[in-house]
Amino acid sequence: MSYAHKTVKTPVGLLKLVASDKGLAAILWENDDPKRVRLDHGLEDKKHKVLLEAERQLLEYFAGTRDAFSLPLDFSGTPFQKKVWAALCRIPFGETRSYADIAKEVGSPKAVRAVGSANGKNPISIVAPCHRVIGKNGKLTGFAGGLEVKEFLLGLESRHDNVI
Numbered sequence: 001m002s003y004a005h006k007t008v009k010t011p012v013g014l015l016k017l018v019a020s021d022k023g024l025a026a027i028l029w030e031n032d033d034p035k036r037v038r039l040d041h042g043l044e045d046k047k048h049k050v051l052l053e054a055e056r057q058l059l060e061y062f063a064g065t066r067d068a069f070s071l072p073l074d075f076s077g078t079p080f081q082k083k084v085w086a087a088l089c090r091i092p093f094g095e096t097r098s099y100a101d102i103a104k105e106v107g108s109p110k111a112v113r114a115v116g117s118a119n120g121k122n123p124i125s126i127v128a129p130c131h132r133v134i135g136k137n138g139k140l141t142g143f144a145g146g147l148e149v150k151e152f153l154l155g156l157e158s159r160h161d162n163v164i
Helices: 049-063 079-089 099-105 112-120 147-159
Strands: 004-010 013-019 024-029
Touching: 004 049, 013 049, 024 049, 079 099, 079 112, 099 112
Parallel strands: none
Antiparallel strands: 004 013, 013 024
């Protein structure tokens, strides 16, 4: 499968969007660990239709005019990871869930650590909102974009609870 990428300037820094012809495959942070998401980024393509649509929707999200994404997604991972990532996509805008909540939702209530691992390898940050997963005690926990960015994203969503 071939991929294309485009870099987008956002309030949380430069994000590298990666897509296949099937859909968005990754949103990578500026200082992302290359081992976190092992995916060929392909060639830069500033006119790739999936990348342009992802950029548009992300900028609307940051502007406070979008509370849900409607993009085709092309996740690459294990069946368990894909179940976890699908569960992330079902967390409503402005709400949070614990790792234990996600483990129960995917039918593996004792797999809290495995959920944490899958969450940490989520290739499509923000769109598959891993930032909405917090510790059982309500504290912010690890996030590939950094805890400051996680706090920013949760704050952005809490301020825009009347998004159209």
